Amino acid sequence: DIVMTQTPLSSPVTLGQPASISCRSSQSLVHSDGNTYLSWLQQRPGQPPRLLIYKISNRFSGVPDRFSGSGAGTDFTLKISRVEAEDVGVYYCTQATQFPQYTFGQGTKLEIK
Amino acid sequence: EVQLVDSGGGLVQPGGSLRLSCAASGFTVSSNNMGWVRQAPGEGLEWISVIYRGGGTYYADSVKGRFTISRDNSKNTLYLQINSLRVEDTAVYYCARVVDGLGIDYWGQGTLVTVSS
Numbered sequence: 206d207i208v209m210t211q212t213p214l215s216s217p218v219t220l221g222q223p224a225s226i227s228c229r230s231s232q233s234l235v236h237s238d239g240n241t242y243l244s245w246l247q248q249r250p251g252q253p254p255r256l257l258i259y260k261i262s263n264r265f266s267g268v269p270d271r272f273s274g275s276g277a278g279t280d281f282t283l284k285i286s287r288v289e290a291e292d293v294g295v296y297y298c299t300q301a302t303q304f305p306q307y308t309f310g311q312g313t314k315l316e317i318k
Numbered sequence: 319e320v321q322l323v324d325s326g327g328g329l330v331q332p333g334g335s336l337r338l339s340c341a342a343s344g345f346t347v348s349s350n351n352m353g354w355v356r357q358a359p360g361e362g363l364e365w366i367s368v369i370y371r372g373g374g375t376y377y378a379d380s381v382k383g384r385f386t387i388s389r390d391n392s393k394n395t396l397y398l399q400i401n402s403l404r405v406e407d408t409a410v411y412y413c414a415r416v417v418d419g420l421g422i423d424y425w426g427q428g429t430l431v432t433v434s435s
Contacts, residue, residue: 244422
């Protein structure tokens with residue numbers, strides 16, 4: 206299975222400041238069809254996960270434009286341009302390239318300083 | 319509007335069984351790949367099973383032989399039959415819709431399974 210490794214595991218951020226989370230996969234996430242199936246999820250406290258970003262950099266419906274994704278191959282980044290209080294939670298990267306062996310990163314906890 | 323409503327969780331003794339349900343609305347379950355993901359208390363996410371549009375199934379090694387995924391097209395509902403439960407199966411179980419070219423786009427709210435004597 207592809208192993209997804211996130212850094213940092215915890216990120217204290219000041220409101221209004223940017224935040225960045227990295228995700229590295231144990232092998233390339235480029236699918237044979239040429240796409241890279243790397244997504245980012247947000248899980249607010251007590252809530253189910255929610256899709257933020259798919260195929261590296263595409264924002265899902267209703268996701269604010271302060272969230273952006275980038276990267277290629279095995280290295281990916283989620284950025285929040287200006288953190289708001291509602292962004293507190295745990296963020297997961299996940300790959301569907303090797304579907305059905307879908308795997309998740311261990312999660313990064315975003316908290317306000 | 320796409321909605322997934324999970325139910326069926328509860329407290330069960332080791333070795334027991336439960337059937338989890340996921341009632342879908344706003345789309346047709348049988349026209350999509352559907353799956354289950356679980357999250358142990360305070361832990362991360364674990365993908366455990368999928369049923370494809372065509373009816374084929376896949377299971378993670380951790381649940382193979384004990385869990386069975388199925389769907390009822392007339393009720394537009396996804397199921398997960400979980401047998402021979404172990405303490406380590408304690409988790410919130412989420413159903414999820416999997417879209418080609420995107421991955422999991424919608425999640426249920428989750429249902430808690432607690433395995434304890």
